[in-house]
Amino acid sequence: MPELPEVETVARSIAPLVGRRILAAEFRCLRVLRGGDPDRMAARIQGRRIAAVKRYGKFILLSLQGGGYLLIHLGMTGRLLLGGPSGKHTHAVLTLDRGVLLYDDSRQFGCLEFSEEFPERVAKLGPEPLEVPYRDFASALRRRKTRIKALLLNQAFVRGIGNIYADEALFRAGIHPLAMASRLRGERPRRLFDAIVAVLTEAIAAGGSSISDYVDAQGRKGFFQLSHRVYQRTGEPCVTCHTPIHRVLVSQRSSHFCPKCQKR
């Protein structure tokens, strides 16, 4: 489900939890828990206050008062919900001094991880696409001998872009998903950079894309799916030239593009 705009929306919707105390933590699913024993992890979290909520790429990091971090990744189907009934895929329940926070994830590709130090997984990520200076982005592009679509999905290159926004940015920039990153010339790197910034900014303003079941922590849907120009529009006419949208696999991921507007 969630890429940078969706995770940003979720992070904003749980921002009011700053200052709340975690009275109890219950972890029900070993698979989504990183770094060991559920009861020990619960014991280390219990009683601490949430000092900050911050997004890093597709991760949400809760900093706890007095040290310690709870790192959350939503995977494909993860949801953080403020209150609401716990269901068959609810894997964690944080009882707060006011309210409750649930972690729900049917496919179990997401994860929760507690660490005393700033998490290594976050430290290894590339820069934020909305913060990286253009010249850093352009010089990194030049050094990569891989397909541009695969590179945009690589979280060590830039953090937060997933399949939807990679396809949408490449369409806006007029670049074929199979183009080699290091061989983009002339205006193309700049157009790609600007397209990424524009599509992410617009998507955040729309509360993200709700493809099937994505909602923020208050259960609100996003509406950026209404603005998708290529993603999951295979066979439909291109909004610019009316050519049917094509689909190819790049690194085993569906990639949607206009064969006329996006040249290699």
Added chain:
DNA sequence: ATCGGTACCTGCACGC
């Protein structure tokens, strides 16, 4: 050191 391919898990839409 970088890659591309595969595995992980559940649910849904589709054709038969």
Added chain:
DNA sequence: TGCGTGCAGGTACCGA
């Protein structure tokens, strides 16, 4: 109705 197939926003890990 049910069954098999393919597809889905994710990352981690493997061998080349």
